[in-house]
Amino acid sequence: MSRKIGDVILDLQNISLRFGGVKALTDISFDIREHEVRAIIGPNGAGKSSMLNVINGVYHPQEGKIFYRGAERKKMEPHMAASTGIARTFQNIALFKGMSVLDNIMTGRTLKMKSNMLLQAMWFGPAQKEELAHRRKVEEIIDFLEIQHIRKTPVGRLPYGLQKRVDLGRALAMEPQILLLDEPMAGMNVEEKQDMCRFILDVNDQFGTTIVLIEHDMGVVMDISDRVVVLDYGKKIGDGLPDEVRSSPEVIKAYLGAGH
Amino acid sequence: MPTQVNFDSLDGLHTFPRLLFHHAKVRPNAPAMREKYLGIWQTWTWSDVAERVRALACGLASLGFKRGDNLAIVGDNRPHLYMMMSAAQCLGGVPVPLYQDAVAAEMLFVLQDAGVRFAIVEDQEQVDKLLEIKDQLPSLEHIVYDDPRGMRHYNQPFLHDVHELMEMGRIHDRNHSDFLNAEVEKGHYDDVSVMLYTSGTTGKPKGVCQTHAAFIAAAQGGAQVDKLGADGDILSYLPMAWVGDHLFSFAQSLVCGFTINCPESGETVMTDLREIGPTYYFAPPRVFESLLTSVQIRMEDAGQLKQRLFHHFMAVAKRCGGDILDGKPVSSGDRLQYWLGNLLIYGPLRNVLGMSRIKVAYTAGAAIGPELFSFYRSIGINLKQLYGQTETCAYVCLQPDGQVKADTVGAPAPGVEIRIADNGEVLVKGAMLLKEYYKRPDATAESINADGYFLTGDAGFLDEDGHLKIIDRAKDVGKLSNGAMFAPNYIENKLKFFQFVKESVCFGHDRDMVCAFINIDVGAVGNWAERRNIAYSGYTDLAGKPQVLEMIKSCIEEVNASLAHDAMVADSQVHRFLVLHKELDPDDDELTRTRKVRRNFIAEKYKVLIDALYGDKGNQYIETEVKFEDGRRGKVSADLRIIDVKTFPIAKKAA
16 A cells, blocks of 8 residues: 555544533544544444534534644634535435435535636536536546446435445545545445445545544444544543454443443 | 448458548548546547557557457457457457456456457456466466556556557557558458357357458448448447447447447446437347336326326337338328327337437347337337357348348348258358357367358248248257157247246157146236235245136147247147246256256156146146255145146148
8 A cells, every 4th residue: 555644634632522411522532644544433322423523613622622734723613624624424314315416416516616606607607617627526526436327316316325425425525635424334235335445445545535434333444444443431442553442451341341 | 331341452441450440531530439438428530549549559569469469358348448459450469358247267268268468458356357367377468457546556567557558559650650551451351350259158168260351241231231321329338248249339330430339337328328329229138128117117107198198109009110110001090190109109208218319229139029029119119130149240130121020030131041950950151150269170160061051059940031030949959759840948938928927848859749837927926916816825825826827828828829820830839737836946956047947957856747747637746845045945845736728720821
């Protein structure tokens, strides 16, 4: 592999998040390096999705600091996350069911469109040129994800596995530097999982995208990630290479219960 | 206008490279190939293609490709792969296309047999396959790939991007500008132009060597029958290793000058079909069948008015559509109705199917149901059948316009002689015959007789109009005890055209009458039973229901009635039958993996049933062991009823 893992791109320090009296995350610190595949695992309710939502600015932790490319990130909104190069997919697919695959992925380009709305509506002059350029990028993604055959199909008519792939496509359309994937393989059969793994690794390899991944399938996590963070009841109980994490007694306890 | 090939003059257009450069000269800006790239159809004109072929050929030459070398081609239908075929031919080499979905181990035999030094493959997947077996292929020196995706980390020096090869070639061409022209000049029509491997269902695959002359003759003959011109479009989506694709896409496009369109991927074929709207189309029967099914399903979901319109006009089409297409006299009332139907139903339907522009569509490879066949013809699609094999460039019989019959494969094509041997085997002779099997003089000698006829291995006969009717594989054809010919496959196919019959096995060799085993189609019969409130628990139960047996009986009687019309097979009417208590299954060795009936094995296994059929019993108890998918074994038993069927007197032809 020619891919080189770079410097720390996102550093999370002592993050705590509370919803009223409920502690979702307690004093969690870990970092994400450029070009790596970083997995967040843990039992149900461990705070994985909350962690992801902290990273892309949906939730604001009450305590702790976040450094993005060395600079401390203050108050931020999700749309700001998008414009700084963080994209995500959702656990429950969030696509426009009535729109075609092509249009759905095209929505991922919205932030990058510069011309004004009136020109876009009239499809005139610079807007036309711009849209063609974006369409080209979208077609490259369609080609990359091998979904040419459903280009014009409304997303609602597609099987679940393909919808997940379109969701990934929409996130990729933003050409993100960090891609957050929330359970990209939930509910898939073995073959679909293998395809998804291949696409994730290809994205990471070909575009150098840093990937942060929440996943339940341990086989998948151990296979494709460079480093793994383990959460349990909102606390970090493990962090390291897949093999280290797998053999850590605390992690085993969290997953299999005490007594083992 | 098809280009005329002149075999007599030395500068005549009698090899494929010469044809290619001829087109580049006379129609440089006409489209030669199209491929979809990032969702948009890209066109290569004949001069673009000629330039690329030139570059590829010179590139191959600079890597050391020599006259007589074989070039393996592995991948989906891609323009660069077709161009590489031409490039190899320019240098006097032989392209050897392989089936792209074969696993590495299956490719090994062909690659070894052909002693391949060079290979062009489509993508990373195919590169990986070749790398997997490279150790066993000492002669393989260079692999060229078309699609660079995923190839960044491959740094083996023998791997080349196709564009890199073209660049090498362009430099070579600048330095030796006369080289390629001289190579093309050296080409002779008697040189082998392509090597196609037979599928090898019987024994090891054999490389069929075909010359330029053979394929050009076949392509020209077909173009003449169907009046193909340079303005056509074909969708090239069937495997390049298959003789049909080589004839239709490669040879005929080079002879006629029409356009090859390569679909984006295997899954987009149907969309691409609609976008391109080919004028010339080929598909195996199952494709036509699935298209029709999808139309029927969508019609059932349509509103009342639409459904009524559809059924009304389909009845009109059934009555007169085929005759109108054949140019036969039709009453003016029907003509008016058909015209209206064309406006409201047939035209839009053809458009939905992507067949609005079709001049000729062909089907071959398996028997097509007469209903299915006439459906397409009745809505104005000129669907025809052809007959041929790899050894004959897929060119033996074609159905000429106006003389299309559902149950024959047509008249001998121009330049083809047909003779029927005493055992019923079809023998053919003509310019399109193979030169030889590669490195297999024994097999070549076996397949071509002393008079120069090729033994097809198919049994058939010529009907009163001189059309060939294929009935079975020659080795399966037997004789009834009265000496009449017995072709089990022919009868079985007729039975299987009924949607209720899934499988059937006919017996009759050395017997006084024909009897049959039937497997019902659980889906179709189950649905039929449900609509009649017949409750059943499973296959065995359903197969034993008296109503089902009665229904199957009427199907068989229909077959008997149609057999009675044909003097050659009239004696083969089915006299008695039974419906088997279990489905024939490859897991129980009763079918091959490709779902062909293993006749002898079944005869052995169910001997007691055959004895009952030929005895005068009315029923027979049987118990059979079956293997389940998880490896467990079980037993199925039933008391099977044996049913006599009405047979019809043989229709005597008027003298």
